[in-house]
Amino acid sequence: MSARATQLKGKILKKGNLPAHVAIIMDGNGRWAKKRGLPRTAGHKAGVKTVKRIVKAAGDLGISVLTLFTFSQENWKRPKSEVSAIMKLLYETTKRELNELDKNNVRLITTGRIEKFSPRRRQILEEAMERTKDNTGLILNLALNYGGRTEILDAVKRIARDVKTGKLSLDQLTEEKFSGYLYTKDLPDPDLLIRTSGEMRISNFLLWQTSYTELYVTDVLWPSFSAVDFYEAIWDYQNRERRFGRV
Numbered sequence: 001m002s003a004r005a006t007q008l009k010g011k012i013l014k015k016g017n018l019p020a021h022v023a024i025i026m027d028g029n030g031r032w033a034k035k036r037g038l039p040r041t042a043g044h045k046a047g048v049k050t051v052k053r054i055v056k057a058a059g060d061l062g063i064s065v066l067t068l069f070t071f072s073q074e075n076w077k078r079p080k081s082e083v084s085a086i087m088k089l090l091y092e093t094t095k096r097e098l099n100e101l102d103k104n105n106v107r108l109i110t111t112g113r114i115e116k117f118s119p120r121r122r123q124i125l126e127e128a129m130e131r132t133k134d135n136t137g138l139i140l141n142l143a144l145n146y147g148g149r150t151e152i153l154d155a156v157k158r159i160a161r162d163v164k165t166g167k168l169s170l171d172q173l174t175e176e177k178f179s180g181y182l183y184t185k186d187l188p189d190p191d192l193l194i195r196t197s198g199e200m201r202i203s204n205f206l207l208w209q210t211s212y213t214e215l216y217v218t219d220v221l222w223p224s225f226s227a228v229d230f231y232e233a234i235w236d237y238q239n240r241e242r243r244f245g246r247v
């Protein structure tokens with residue numbers, strides 16, 4: 001670790017109010033590649049290295065949950081060759097890194113409609129989840145085929161069904177109960193949402209869950225996002241005042 005990283009990490013741990021759940025919109029792989037005259041897929045490949053770096057940094061700090069926006073519902077609209085390159089990277093990385101994740105006590109979970117993926121490939125994810133399910137360190141949550149509005153709609157449909165069958169009465173439906181119908185039902189809401197590569201958008205990510213989340217946008221492109229950049233985002237978060245609508 002660089003001297004700057006060690007110093008920042010020390011300051012963060014001393015300060016103490018770590019975000020329990022950090023979510024990241026990993027943006028800028030394409031731009032990173034274009035700048036270097038490389039194909040977009042080279043950007044995604046470099047992006048995987050950043051994933052490894054940040055998973056390690058988050059685990060080292062003692063963060064409980066790291067959610068990565070890995071593949072959105074909208075990403076299917078990209079050229080077919082790019083979609084399959086991203087999928088291939090996802091499965092190959094999961095297979096290759098599984099031992100390492102397990103050894104580091106990381107638990108892998110996913111958020112989104114992964115039933116849309118082919119059974120053979122889904123199996124790789126399911127095996128990784130099964131193998132790491134008892135790990136007690138960092139929860140690495142990959143948002144896959146995820147869309148925030150679809151998640152809310154799916155929740156509403158299940159609620160309607162439960163009301164119809166008498167399992168739930170509408171008068172009892174609270175925000176907390178509603179959260180229990182979301183894909184993320186077992187996770188705390190994100191405390192901090194980081195977006196790389198400068199865009200000031202939520203892009204249909206965790207719409208319900210980010211109501212009171214602190215936002216941090218950096219111009220750094222995802223493949224260049226370092227542990228120091230990550231620590232800087234955490235440090236920035238730790239020095240904010242969260243009021244949740246109060247004075």
Ligand code: FPP
Nearest residue numbers: 026027028029030031047048070089090093
């Ligand atoms: C955003 O950059 C990146 C993605 C949509 C894909 C992210 C996927 C990976 C890094 C591979 C998945 C691997 C694991 C193991 C989680 P962009 O293509 O939108 O960049 P641009 O905005 O510059 O075009």
